[in-house]
Amino acid sequence: MAREHRAVLLCAFTVFTSLVVGVEERQRGDECADLNNATWQEYRQQRFKLQVQYLLLTRRNMDCAQMFNQESLSETQQQQQQQQQQQQPSYFNVSRPTTVIVHGYRVTGRKPSWVKQLARALLRAQDVNVLAVDWVYGASFAYNLVVEDYKEVAVQISILINQLQQHGCKLESFHFIGISLGAHVAGFVGTLFDGKIGRITALDPAGPMFKGADTFDRLDPSDALFVDAIHTDSDYFGISIPVGHVDFFLNGGKDQTGCARSLFPSMYGYVICDHMRALHVYMSALNGSCAMVGIPCSSYEDFLKGRCLDCDVFKGTCPTIGLSANSGIVVSPVPREQQLFLLTTSSPPFCSRHFLLQLEVSPLDKSAEVEVTLTTGNLRTERRLRLQTDTTVYRTVLSHPVALCEIDSIKLKNTGARFYRQSEIHVRSVCLSEFPSLRREEPLCVNNIHVRRGAPWSHDFVQVCGSF
Template sequence: MSQQHNIILLCLFTVFITSLVLGLENNSTDEECADLNNTTWQEYRQRSVKLQVQYLLLTRRNLDCAQTFTQQSLTETEQPSYFNISRPTKVIVHGYRALGSKPSWVKDLAVALLRAQDVNVVVVDWIYGASFAYNLVVENYKEVAVQISVLINQMQTNGCKLESFHFIGISLGAHVAGFVGTLFEGKIGRITALDPAGPMFKGADTFDRLDPSDALFVDAIHTDSDYFGISIPVGHVDFFLNGGKDQTGCARSRFASILVYFPVYGYVICDHMRALHVYMSALSGSCPLIGIPCSSYEDFLKGNCLDCDIFKGTCPTIGLSENSGITVSPIPKEQRLFLLTSSSTPFCAHHILLRLEVSPLDKSAEVEVTLRTESLRKEQRLRLSPTDSSRTDTTMYRTVLTHPLPLCEIQTIELKNTGAFYRQGDIHVKSVCVSEFPSNRQDVPLCVNNFHIRRGAPWFHDFVQVCDY
């Protein structure tokens, strides 16, 4: 889909959401606690609101009551700020907003960050400038970055170091963070981009979009690169979840029903917002989300990329670990990393390589591979093509499977020839092997040799193994 088409769709989407919130009034807020701004239909229609940026502060001391944060907050004595100069600072920057909507996820992300680390969390609220037509909002993003840089300069004056700042930008907010980094000549500590915006940025110069030079370390998570997100690497490491496009559990058809179904907002942005939800889940540390470097998603799915040798064997992880766990120096740039995820939190899935070696086939075939435990089963189908027996006496098929549990807990592998009568009726399997990756190089693949799979008669084999946790 062309970039221009994406922009048109975004503008149509803005108009649609606008029609849903006619007459929306500002919500009342607690007098003692700061809150995000809101944009009314009247303000949108008259375009009477100029770009306004405010900052909210959350720490472990005021987790349930955000504090307005200004330059004066750093020096005031009558009403001291909860801000602690000695601690690192996380800066959350939202992106484009549908009219009248506050980013409801901001508090959840702030809480997840504060549970993981004792830090200052500063939320950049530029909703007034982010709630018009998308192309008009893009015109504002650099001015937002300039205003943020004024605050950062003041914080530096009061003792904060640039390397202690970690910007977390969502969608268009990622490019806002990138331009802040440009203004500080790439000396900011870290920028994490959660599905950085694609429309109007894919072909942009690096000066106008996020790129690895904007911070000492830039990591990005891509989940909607064919619509609202960007499809090119923008950081030192770029995690492309499930290829970076269609996420498990999100509906595939995007815009056909946009004018029919009212619950369209979450429906349309499901892929786009998955990056945020995966990142928040990763902050809990319940399971590792590991990326594997590879030139393409297709090569990854074929099992052609199994290790992280470019990083000296340590695979990058999503989350707060320093430089995503990368220890090599200098850090490689624009590295495409791929991983498969599940459809719900904590989103982790174990990557399993299946290698199937079969004798030459006269016809095409389809094999359903099932990995079982006592309570779980996971299936995947593998298409086999006829081979020229004059050239080879065997054919190797490789594919990547996922399972919620590690390989050591899988008890049974089942193969079933699902082809109709016009397909191969009898498949001679020379060997089938399953192995988990990335591995510690001590793991031994589980293999079974020399058996036949007949149509309509499933073959299965039980493994006897113990997990060494």
């Protein structure tokens, strides 16, 4: 569907949902703090133009956020000196690193429900102060007006950072995580501090009104000591160009597996599923259940054709999504604007292994089509290859959730029909190898196969991981 149609649907969705947004939730007394909602009526009356506040979560109050401001800092200092507990103590600890979460554009004025989920995932992974920036009032409804204000939000955040510095925090101890437009807010904070803050992680940084912007006006590698970005919707709401030291383009950075390609299954799935996938993948990566590794390559097409199989530009250590220092890169200085590609699954934990499939066939009289299926238990990966009369060797990259040594079987099926009439295909060899290879396994190869239409061929592998 055309970009314009998608934009119209988004506007319609905005108007509908804004009618049911309730009055903003405010903190009273010692209740747990929360982000605000902004109503359409308030927006029309211009009661709120720009309001920035901060929520604090730590391992001591993971389930009950505190409001945080200059008074919180003074209160913390007094409590440390006097050890008085007359008021609720601030849990901010200047000796720990601080992670700052910056949400993006809020199309309906509703508070982002995922902020506390991300904060908890971060706190389970490391002992830090988490500050969530609430600028919902300034981030809602009219996107072009929101973009006009994003630098002012960054200025207000920088004032707080200056105050925290005065209380002993170091610039290099700050890690900003910006989602969509929030990534450019974080980038301008970095600009205000001459790129000396520690790290900025951009989760599908916003594209509209930023794709052609100068680096001063958008996120770029000079905004922090290290900038990493995850791209999942670069053809619509995300940006299509590299903006960090390393940029992970998941499934090419555009269409994500499991997201609806049509309006009918789900309004959410069609409008913003791709855009929000970066956030969900990042939260999943924080639990460390599996590594999400990016492979440097000049384009997604070259990656899929098996032309990029190693990480030599990083001296062999492939960057990973998550909290590893510099994404696991050990070379210095860290290269800039490195495009990294990886394939994911459609559901958590999203991580998958990359395999190079090489198929060599005897010369064909007619074109053909072969379906390749990898199976492990109830896990299946399928890929179709179109074979031509002028080519005998085919290379393609596919993904599968388990390691090479855990694959149970491979199946080839001649699916050629009306336009692919080769009745029998002689496969000289089919080889499967995992990359990047940590244990240097030998490829799994099967030779001399005849695949007829209507008679699939399969081969079972008998192996044990660690036996290589």
